[in-house]
Amino acid sequence: MSNVRDTQDVIEQVIDESVLKLLKGTDTTQKAMFNKIMALARGLTLNADGTIKQSTANLKAIREVKAILSNTLKTKAYKADVKGYTDEFNTVKGINDEYLGTLSEGFNPEKLVYKEVQKQAVSLTQSSLLGAGVDENIIKPVANILQDSITSGAMYGDMIQSLQTEILGDAERLGHLKRYSSQISWDAIEQFNRQYKNTVSSDLGHEWYQYASGTSRDSRSYCKKRVRRFFHKKEIEDSARLKWEGKIPTTTASNIFTYAGGYNCRHSYDAVLIDGVPNRVIQRNIDNGNYKPSQDVLDKLKPKAKDTIKKVDARKPSGMPQSVWDKLPETQKKKVFDTLEKARVKENIGLKTIEYHKKFAENNLADRVSYGKIQNPETIGRINKQADELFKKYDIKKLDDLVPTAPKDTSWARANGKVLRLNHNAFNEAGIKERFDSTNTNYKKHWDDAIKKQQFQIKRLDEYLEKNPKEITHYNLTKKRMNRKINEYEKTKETYSRHNVLYEGKEYESIITHEMGHTINDQRTGKLSRGLYMNTGMDKHIAGELNSKQFEVYSRAVKSGDIGKISEYASNNAEEFFAESFTMYHFKDKTLPKYIIDFFDDYFKKTKL
Numbered sequence: 001m002s003n004v005r006d007t008q009d010v011i012e013q014v015i016d017e018s019v020l021k022l023l024k025g026t027d028t029t030q031k032a033m034f035n036k037i038m039a040l041a042r043g044l045t046l047n048a049d050g051t052i053k054q055s056t057a058n059l060k061a062i063r064e065v066k067a068i069l070s071n072t073l074k075t076k077a078y079k080a081d082v083k084g085y086t087d088e089f090n091t092v093k094g095i096n097d098e099y100l101g102t103l104s105e106g107f108n109p110e111k112l113v114y115k116e117v118q119k120q121a122v123s124l125t126q127s128s129l130l131g132a133g134v135d136e137n138i139i140k141p142v143a144n145i146l147q148d149s150i151t152s153g154a155m156y157g158d159m160i161q162s163l164q165t166e167i168l169g170d171a172e173r174l175g176h177l178k179r180y181s182s183q184i185s186w187d188a189i190e191q192f193n194r195q196y197k198n199t200v201s202s203d204l205g206h207e208w209y210q211y212a213s214g215t216s217r218d219s220r221s222y223c224k225k226r227v228r229r230f231f232h233k234k235e236i237e238d239s240a241r242l243k244w245e246g247k248i249p250t251t252t253a254s255n256i257f258t259y260a261g262g263y264n265c266r267h268s269y270d271a272v273l274i275d276g277v278p279n280r281v282i283q284r285n286i287d288n289g290n291y292k293p294s295q296d297v298l299d300k301l302k303p304k305a306k307d308t309i310k311k312v313d314a315r316k317p318s319g320m321p322q323s324v325w326d327k328l329p330e331t332q333k334k335k336v337f338d339t340l341e342k343a344r345v346k347e348n349i350g351l352k353t354i355e356y357h358k359k360f361a362e363n364n365l366a367d368r369v370s371y372g373k374i375q376n377p378e379t380i381g382r383i384n385k386q387a388d389e390l391f392k393k394y395d396i397k398k399l400d401d402l403v404p405t406a407p408k409d410t411s412w413a414r415a416n417g418k419v420l421r422l423n424h425n426a427f428n429e430a431g432i433k434e435r436f437d438s439t440n441t442n443y444k445k446h447w448d449d450a451i452k453k454q455q456f457q458i459k460r461l462d463e464y465l466e467k468n469p470k471e472i473t474h475y476n477l478t479k480k481r482m483n484r485k486i487n488e489y490e491k492t493k494e495t496y497s498r499h500n501v502l503y504e505g506k507e508y509e510s511i512i513t514h515e516m517g518h519t520i521n522d523q524r525t526g527k528l529s530r531g532l533y534m535n536t537g538m539d540k541h542i543a544g545e546l547n548s549k550q551f552e553v554y555s556r557a558v559k560s561g562d563i564g565k566i567s568e569y570a571s572n573n574a575e576e577f578f579a580e581s582f583t584m585y586h587f588k589d590k591t592l593p594k595y596i597i598d599f600f601d602d603y604f605k606k607t608k609l
Helices: 004-041 056-073 076-100 112-130 132-152 156-168 176-204 233-239 279-287 295-301 322-327 330-347 354-364 377-394 429-441 443-467 469-495 507-525 540-560 574-586 594-606
Strands: 208-213 230-232 267-271 366-369 399-404 413-415 419-422
Touching: 004 056, 004 076, 004 132, 004 156, 004 176, 004 267, 004 469, 056 132, 076 112, 076 176, 112 132, 112 176, 132 156, 132 176, 156 176, 176 267, 208 233, 230 233, 230 279, 279 295, 354 366, 354 377, 377 507, 413 507, 419 507, 429 443, 429 507, 443 469, 507 540, 507 574, 540 574, 540 594, 574 594
Parallel strands: 366 399, 399 419
Antiparallel strands: 208 230, 208 267, 413 419
């Protein structure tokens, strides 16, 4: 496997299958344990009132219970389940070996120290599931219940209830063996996966890592801030000093690569080549002293020469496609420019200052206004004009804020009933052209390229298998996942014609209309604020019915395939479906299905402010 994400996906699939198979067998073992204990309990002598008699014969049963449970837990079937589970440690090692081999030509997976890591991990895990760990965590608690019940003369029925809850579990928790095995099995194989990779990476001198993710079972802050991001080794070691919920208390700089985010963490720090590390991450570590670059790395960080940047004719109307403008003779271009120049003066758009547009927005659109890095007056004028048109037509209430998106937010824009956020990367001539091309013009090509990439990876795997026939298990898992991806890509390509509703020549207006769709949805029926309606005169029952109707229409579009007439983005959820469909509704796009148009007509009629 040639990249971190593919490797981690396959490893997580192996881990999931091995752990779930082991846990499935614990149900049978728990029942056998309980039946054995019940047979023993039925032999206890009781007092006339149903309490357990404090007798020598009864106390003798306590000594017998440990042997009975030990024999039950160490049957051939359970031992076979545990062995099958620990055998998968070798599968995980093999998958990692395949990836690590792509990073270093001198990597030798047969090195004794690497095998010893696996051997120790298997030994400790088997001890936890079959040896001292089971005696301490499974057998001892059951024996304690029996001892406490007999020595205190407890009610027989209470003892049986306690034993049943302890061994088999109840509606609120799993049985003790399954609960204990679940914790041990998830953590053991995940920690081995991380420990093995760290042993090899440290041995080979790797410096750069990506925080890879499979199917995360947690939402702890440490992982959320790092997932899929790149780090230098020293940054990772320094992070061990931080505090977060779920952190293993003994986490240090030396074991952070093994413990990662803590208990039940499904992430790992995977070594990567510096060629795949973003320049900003490399520069960050040069600045903080973590990394001393070679001259080749410094050359990579140099900005591209200015003469490689394509010059844009400033006279081209922003609403005219570049292909149309390029075909016009120079005299016609001048005529078009002069005509639009006069129109701009008349409409006060483009030739007014940013301060003028800011004051206009503060008077009409939002109480607090900042355009951040959007510094083109004409662009800001188009934003204001479209927003003002929508405010008036759909009676949108004035917002609290019209401000930039957060620095690391890659969304084009965001909105709810009170705030509109704009990303400067979307609101510039080069940025919007790139977004239109990627989401509309080249949308099909994007999926064709993705399919070809997967097919190429399968071809590489076939070649690898010819040289390493013993890796057939890893190969089959990987190929199965890649073929599944190809099917998903082909289905997406056939279903949709674009990723976003974005009209050429009206790209900025399309984005603003989409975001105002969210604002309307929130202000009128509280769809985003979950019941916090800005329309105080709105009947909450009607709002609830309309929100339910919105989901029904969304579901109908998905099931019928009509969602493909809107956009791939509209399929995400009912809220994005509303915003994308509203954009088509506002621009009177005839391809929008009639039942969706009827929904909007009814929505605006019933929520009239």
